[in-house]
Amino acid sequence: MAPLLEAEKVTKRFGGGFLNRQSTVALENLSLTIDDAYPSVTVVAGESGSGKTTLARLLLGMTDPSEGQIRYRGKALAQMSGKERHRFRREVQAIFQDPFEVYNPFHKVDRVLTTPVRKFGLASSAAEGRKLIHEALELVGLRPEDTLGRYPHQLSGGQRQRIIVARALVLQPKVIIADEPVSMVDASLRATILESLLRLTKELGISLIYITHDLTTAYQVGDSILVLYQGGVTELGHVELVIKDPKHPYTQLLVDSIPLANPNRRWGESELTVADEDVVHSDKGCHFAPRCPHVMTICKQQAVPFYRTDPRRSAACFLYQDQPVMPAAQAPELLLELMKREA
Amino acid sequence: MKDPILNVKDLRVYYHTPSGPVKAVDGVSFTLHKGERFGLVGESGSGKTTAAFGILRLTKAPAHIEGGQVLLDGADLLTLSPNAMKKRRFAEISLIPQGAMNSLNPVLRIREQLTDVVKEHEVGLSTRALDERAGRLLEMVGLKRAVINRYPHELSGGMKQRVCIAMSIALQPKVIIADEPTSALDVVTQRQVMETLSRVQDEIHASVILVGHDMGLMAQFVDTIGVMYAGRLAEVGPVKEIFAEPLHPYTRMLISSLPSLEQRGLFQGIPGIAPSLRNPPPGCHFHPRCPDAVAHCSTVGPELVEVRPGRWVACHLYGAVQANHP
Numbered sequence: 001m002a003p004l005l006e007a008e009k010v011t012k013r014f015g016g017g018f019l020n021r022q023s024t025v026a027l028e029n030l031s032l033t034i035d036d037a038y039p040s041v042t043v044v045a046g047e048s049g050s051g052k053t054t055l056a057r058l059l060l061g062m063t064d065p066s067e068g069q070i071r072y073r074g075k076a077l078a079q080m081s082g083k084e085r086h087r088f089r090r091e092v093q094a095i096f097q098d099p100f101e102v103y104n105p106f107h108k109v110d111r112v113l114t115t116p117v118r119k120f121g122l123a124s125s126a127a128e129g130r131k132l133i134h135e136a137l138e139l140v141g142l143r144p145e146d147t148l149g150r151y152p153h154q155l156s157g158g159q160r161q162r163i164i165v166a167r168a169l170v171l172q173p174k175v176i177i178a179d180e181p182v183s184m185v186d187a188s189l190r191a192t193i194l195e196s197l198l199r200l201t202k203e204l205g206i207s208l209i210y211i212t213h214d215l216t217t218a219y220q221v222g223d224s225i226l227v228l229y230q231g232g233v234t235e236l237g238h239v240e241l242v243i244k245d246p247k248h249p250y251t252q253l254l255v256d257s258i259p260l261a262n263p264n265r266r267w268g269e270s271e272l273t274v275a276d277e278d279v280v281h282s283d284k285g286c287h288f289a290p291r292c293p294h295v296m297t298i299c300k301q302q303a304v305p306f307y308r309t310d311p312r313r314s315a316a317c318f319l320y321q322d323q324p325v326m327p328a329a330q331a332p333e334l335l336l337e338l339m340k341r342e343a
Numbered sequence: 344m345k346d347p348i349l350n351v352k353d354l355r356v357y358y359h360t361p362s363g364p365v366k367a368v369d370g371v372s373f374t375l376h377k378g379e380r381f382g383l384v385g386e387s388g389s390g391k392t393t394a395a396f397g398i399l400r401l402t403k404a405p406a407h408i409e410g411g412q413v414l415l416d417g418a419d420l421l422t423l424s425p426n427a428m429k430k431r432r433f434a435e436i437s438l439i440p441q442g443a444m445n446s447l448n449p450v451l452r453i454r455e456q457l458t459d460v461v462k463e464h465e466v467g468l469s470t471r472a473l474d475e476r477a478g479r480l481l482e483m484v485g486l487k488r489a490v491i492n493r494y495p496h497e498l499s500g501g502m503k504q505r506v507c508i509a510m511s512i513a514l515q516p517k518v519i520i521a522d523e524p525t526s527a528l529d530v531v532t533q534r535q536v537m538e539t540l541s542r543v544q545d546e547i548h549a550s551v552i553l554v555g556h557d558m559g560l561m562a563q564f565v566d567t568i569g570v571m572y573a574g575r576l577a578e579v580g581p582v583k584e585i586f587a588e589p590l591h592p593y594t595r596m597l598i599s600s601l602p603s604l605e606q607r608g609l610f611q612g613i614p615g616i617a618p619s620l621r622n623p624p625p626g627c628h629f630h631p632r633c634p635d636a637v638a639h640c641s642t643v644g645p646e647l648v649e650v651r652p653g654r655w656v657a658c659h660l661y662g663a664v665q666a667n668h669p
Contacts, residue, residue, distance in 0.1 A: 047529035192612030259559035
């Protein structure tokens with residue numbers, strides 16, 4: 001076991017301060033781990049306001065936690081030396097949602113690939129650099145002769161996104177954090193990009209943290225999954241269990257709302273009767289209580305722990321209070337167990 | 344099938360650029376019946392949004408409607424005077440444009456957003472009557488009447504989109520065209536919005552054209568699907584039949600490429616990229632990416648032909664008649 005990227009009891013608060021304004025808790029008491037010995041795909045699933053983007057930013061060191069710690073190779077990000085930070089920047093890469101934003105429209109797309117090669121001294125000659133780039137492009141299913149030398153607007157969204165994946169490859173990272181990498185890409189191209197990402201994990205041992213609200217793609221690529229709702233983890237475990245047999249009412253709602261590409265399995269005759277998504281939860285109790293069809297009194301009064309409902313899954317829901325409690329800090333252990341089994 | 348309400352015949356919309364015309368919509372024909380939900384599905388660059396704008400005559404230069412007919416209840420929208428067309432927009436055929444929720448006027452309250460639509464078409468209504476209308480419309484889309492006093496930025500994405508639906512049904516049109524109405528929304532909100540659209544459609548007895556790229560959403564919502572590829576319709580048919588047995592190779596490959604919950608690790612993207620509409624491949628636009636292409640496909644463009652009752656395909660594999668135009 002060799003922890004790479006770890007989040008330990010991480011909480012992120014915005015606002016508040018001297019004037020005693022209301023603060024928002026974007027993320028609460030989240031722990032997870034990525035291990036070098038077990039490359040895997042961890043899905044962080046959630047809708048807007050869930051805290052998933054905050055988590056991405058924390059894991060990338062773009063912002064500091066209000067409580068808890070983010071560690072890389074055992075060292076807290078906040079305490080890294082310049083050299084350690086440099087290594088972190090190279091080994092933990094990001095792929096974001098918009099395949100256009102990252103590009104300077106006045107430069108050819110080559111730049112996005114040649115810059116990191118130069119910055120991190122990845123090649124000792126121009127020829128070697130070119131070879132590195134060509135190989136990375138081919139790994140994501142792009143032909144160098146059709147891609148290099150072009151400007152961003154001359155390529156499709158799918159091609160631009162695949163170049164970003166190629167860039168991540170060139171850097172030979174240990175972890176890639178992908179935030180909705182295919183949501184702005186055409187349907188027929190999603191499969192190809194997802195497949196390239198998955199190959200990174202299976203063939204190159206790069207762990208992937210895949211952040212999305214699309215449970216179908218999550219099911220395709222993920223091994224383990226954490227479901228976030230308004231800053232808290234509601235359910236976590238093996239993707240097969242959580243998505244096919246969800247225990248937490250929020251996960252059930254998410255799964256029920258998937259627009260299945262099957263006209264014989266429609267959303268159902270009864271309309272959704274949940275409150276609007278902008279309903280804010282109270283400080284105490286379960287965040288989902290205001291919208292939960294199974295809400296009980298206890299749900300509004302006490303913070304809800306994780307209950308280990310299955311060997312490979314836990315749900316933070318009082319419906320399962322007869323099951324053994326799993327402390328939130330033990331989430332990494334559960335995730336690690338899942339990774340070991342997949343390996 | 345019920346009576347047709349909208350008949351689109353050979354619609355053509357070209358963008359005139361210095362380097363030549365871009366044939367964004369190149370001969371699109373389909374029929375929409377009363378109460379029907381028609382899904383115009385295609386990926387980016389397929390021309391589906393341009394087609395929607397063409398139907399409503401909302402295209403702006405350099406886009407130009409080159410030809411065709413759009414018969415709404417028998418009257419050809421393309422031959423009406425601009426004023427006559429303006430009267431029909433929102434009153435008989437309305438649009439929920441893409442990104443609508445982000446183009447709500449930020450300095451107007453929801454009340455004004457709604458009453459403005461009504462006032463333009465119905466003169467002489469009192470303030471109270473207008474307010475009542477606005478309040479009723481909000482209730483129809485599942486929002487509280489109090490929302491009438493809010494500004495757009497105070498509402499969530501789903502709520503804003505439902506306001507847009509309310510605006511589109513304010514005058515009880517016969518046809519509602521919804522262009523990617525849920526693209527920026529979370530999956531649960533998406534379902535709520537689509538169910539709202541479904542309910543109001545039933546209440547006002549309208550027909551809907553849903554324009555989008557999400558085949559899953561189409562499967563959940565529409566009765567009939569029209570698959571667009573590079574400016575043309577590849578296939579049209581009842582949604583269940585199309586999913587059960589897609590005829591056009593593009594439709595087949597598109598459906599296969601969709602990630603599903605059936606089996607993990609199955610990835611079948613369509614190789615190649617969508618063609619440029621300035622220089623589309625000769626003959627069938629899909630032939631360079633088609634695994635079933637034959638020599639004929641690269642020279643002659645297939646016509647959309649009814650190969651079975653209700654099933655239309657534009658593909659030489661089904662003995663399509665030679666087209667008059669490539």
